[in-house]
Structures are given as structure tokens and as C-alpha cells.
Amino acid sequence: MMTSTSPVPVTTPEDTGGPRSSAHVAGRDPSPASPYIGRMPARRMLVGLTPARFWHGTLRVAPGLALCAVAVGIALVVASVVPVLSATLVAIILGVLVRNTLPVPSVLEAGLAFAAKKLLRLGIVLLGLQLVLGDILGLGWGVILLVVAVVGIGFGGTLLIGSWLGVPYTQRILIAGGFSICGAAAVAAVDGVIQTDKDEEVVTAVALVVVFGTLMIPFIPFVSSLLGFSTAQAGLWAGASTHEVAQVVAAGGIIGGGALAVAVVVKLARVLLLAPVMAVVGVAHRRRAGTDATGKRPPIVPLFVLAFVVMVVLRSVGVVPEPVLDVAKTAQGALLAAAMFALGAGVNIRKLVKVGGRPLLLALLATLLVATIGFVGALLLR
Numbered sequence: 001m002m003t004s005t006s007p008v009p010v011t012t013p014e015d016t017g018g019p020r021s022s023a024h025v026a027g028r029d030p031s032p033a034s035p036y037i038g039r040m041p042a043r044r045m046l047v048g049l050t051p052a053r054f055w056h057g058t059l060r061v062a063p064g065l066a067l068c069a070v071a072v073g074i075a076l077v078v079a080s081v082v083p084v085l086s087a088t089l090v091a092i093i094l095g096v097l098v099r100n101t102l103p104v105p106s107v108l109e110a111g112l113a114f115a116a117k118k119l120l121r122l123g124i125v126l127l128g129l130q131l132v133l134g135d136i137l138g139l140g141w142g143v144i145l146l147v148v149a150v151v152g153i154g155f156g157g158t159l160l161i162g163s164w165l166g167v168p169y170t171q172r173i174l175i176a177g178g179f180s181i182c183g184a185a186a187v188a189a190v191d192g193v194i195q196t197d198k199d200e201e202v203v204t205a206v207a208l209v210v211v212f213g214t215l216m217i218p219f220i221p222f223v224s225s226l227l228g229f230s231t232a233q234a235g236l237w238a239g240a241s242t243h244e245v246a247q248v249v250a251a252g253g254i255i256g257g258g259a260l261a262v263a264v265v266v267k268l269a270r271v272l273l274l275a276p277v278m279a280v281v282g283v284a285h286r287r288r289a290g291t292d293a294t295g296k297r298p299p300i301v302p303l304f305v306l307a308f309v310v311m312v313v314l315r316s317v318g319v320v321p322e323p324v325l326d327v328a329k330t331a332q333g334a335l336l337a338a339a340m341f342a343l344g345a346g347v348n349i350r351k352l353v354k355v356g357g358r359p360l361l362l363a364l365l366a367t368l369l370v371a372t373i374g375f376v377g378a379l380l381l382r
Helices: 042-046 050-082 087-101 106-130 132-139 141-165 169-182 184-194 199-227 230-239 245-255 259-272 272-289 305-318 322-344 349-355 358-380
Strands: none
Touching: 050 322, 087 199, 087 230, 087 272, 087 322, 106 184, 106 259, 106 305, 106 322, 132 259, 132 305, 141 169, 141 230, 141 259, 141 358, 169 184, 169 199, 169 259, 169 272, 169 358, 184 199, 184 259, 184 272, 184 305, 184 322, 199 230, 199 305, 199 349, 199 358, 230 245, 230 259, 230 358, 245 259, 259 305, 272 305
């Protein structure tokens, strides 16, 4: 806490991460650099900031970020050789392996913390540059209504099913976001709103998104072929039902023809709903959480979600040059992979298994729910 007579902020444990820095959080090692440390308000961080402090902070995060960079390089190479494996999946597996098979020096923790929070949010912001409103409106109102149904019913239905199963509120809302909107990026966005104090819940939601979304890659093309779907129908189903953008690309590529283009645009229409859904989650969470110890309410929409909307607008009005878009797309993939590695590197498997089978069952039912809505839509919009 900062006194009125000192120009330099003195932080308390609550200033530097609150509950997330607790050694009692299950599924995380009680290191001083949890990925969610660093919640000090920007106003207070700027007070007393000097070049010396800036360089000191940079040097603290450099080793961990360097490790993330190596992991991203490996993940991208593996994903290019085995297209069914997304870079985010490979990265999170690498992170889990590193944490649970090797000693992780404390000097790496600050950089891992930075990647798991800041780089993840920056990746979500850049994701907005993949969206063009004109392309989405060009799908027609029938497809747009289908997308709204997938996201709305998928999100609400997952919350309801999770409540019936007895899955904790924060875990089920993270799963609902990831499975109904856009995978790991949506999980991170939901976490940015609700600020869950259990890191293993975030990693569990991301891991489930990766597993079940990957299973959809061969499933949708195979069933579409059995049912005699056209490539447009199969692409529509894939885009409406598969969790990650990269997984949609893989499924659309297997289907072939014009399916890939349809699948990607439908998926990006789901991504576009990230901002309004987060606004609804923010309002609901404010009512649920009330005020914190300082008398402040949680934000309705985090700044990075607003920045995501700004990127969508910039892309849609055509002011961003094509070379910049290409660089941004590559950077976005690398940033999300780095964040997934850092999140994976925060997981203690022995404690994670204590989460139990209910989140797994919820993930299965959420996948079936979203896939069913997408399937019905593909039949009706043939």
C-alpha cells in the first residue's frame, strides 16, 4: 500500500497478484511469479518509474521469454510437419513437460508470468485483425443467426449443464467461453473478466478445448462424407462447431473444395461475438462479485477486449496494409503459442488430476451441444 507521504509505491501481496500468488492454489507451484502476478494498477506502476527500474524489469523477464521463444520455435516446426497438431497444442504440452520433468530455475518465473498474461492478451488483440465485418455480413442472415445460436445457446447451455454436474462456477464459465466462441483466446478473455484465482482451472479449460477441438478435425469431415453433405454444408458445420481457428482450418482442408473458405468465415463470425459476450459476462460478474477490498468493481470489459474491437474496425475499413496483416497473423500465432507454453509450465500434473472427471464430462457435453446446433444449421441452410 502507498502512503500519502512517499512518492514511491510500496506494494503489498494484494497489489502484486492477490489470491493468485497464494501458495495454496491447487495445481500451481507456490513460486513468487505466478502467471497472474502483476495486477498493480497502471497509475501506480508509473509513479516512481525510472529507466533503471524499466531495464531491471526487462532483465527479469528476459530469461523466461527466451525459453518461451525456443518453445514457440519448436511448436511451429512440429505444427508445420504435423498439421493436425496446432502450435498452441504443442506449446502447452511442452510447457507441461518442462514443469513436470525438469527443474525450472526461479530466474525463469518472471518471464513465464509475463507471457501467460500480457502476451496472451496481446495475441487476442491481434486476432481482431483477422476479422472483416463485410465478409461476415456476406454470410447472410441465416448463417449469422446460426452463429448467434451456437454462441448463445452453447455458452448458456454449458453453464447450465455445468451447474447440474456440480462444476465450480469459474471452471464452467471458462469452459463455456472456450467451447462456444473461439477456444483458448476466449478462455483467456473470460479469465480477464472474472479474474479467477485458480490457475489450474484456466489450464484445464484450455487443455479441454485443445483435446475436443482436435477430435472434431477428423470427425466432421468423416460424418459429412457419410451423410452426403455438400462442401459448403460441411464447411458451415465445421466452422460452427469446432473450437479453435487452427482446428477449423485443418478440418476445412480435409473436406476440400470451397469448404475451407466457408468454415473460416463462419468461425471468425463466432470470434466476433467475443466482445459482446464478454460485456455480458462482465456485467454479470460485477453483480456477482460486488466490490473488492478497495471498494472498486471489476471492469465490465477488459481493455484488451476493447482493443480487439478496435482491430476489427481497422481491418474492416481497410486501413491496414496487407504486409502488416501478414506480420500480425504470424505474430498472433506466436504470441498465443508462447502464452500457452507459459500456462502449461505452471501446471503440476499431480495436483491437476485432482480436478476430477466432471470438467471432462462437461467438455464432452458442451462439444456435443455446439456440434448439434451446427449440424441442424447445416441441414436447414443447405
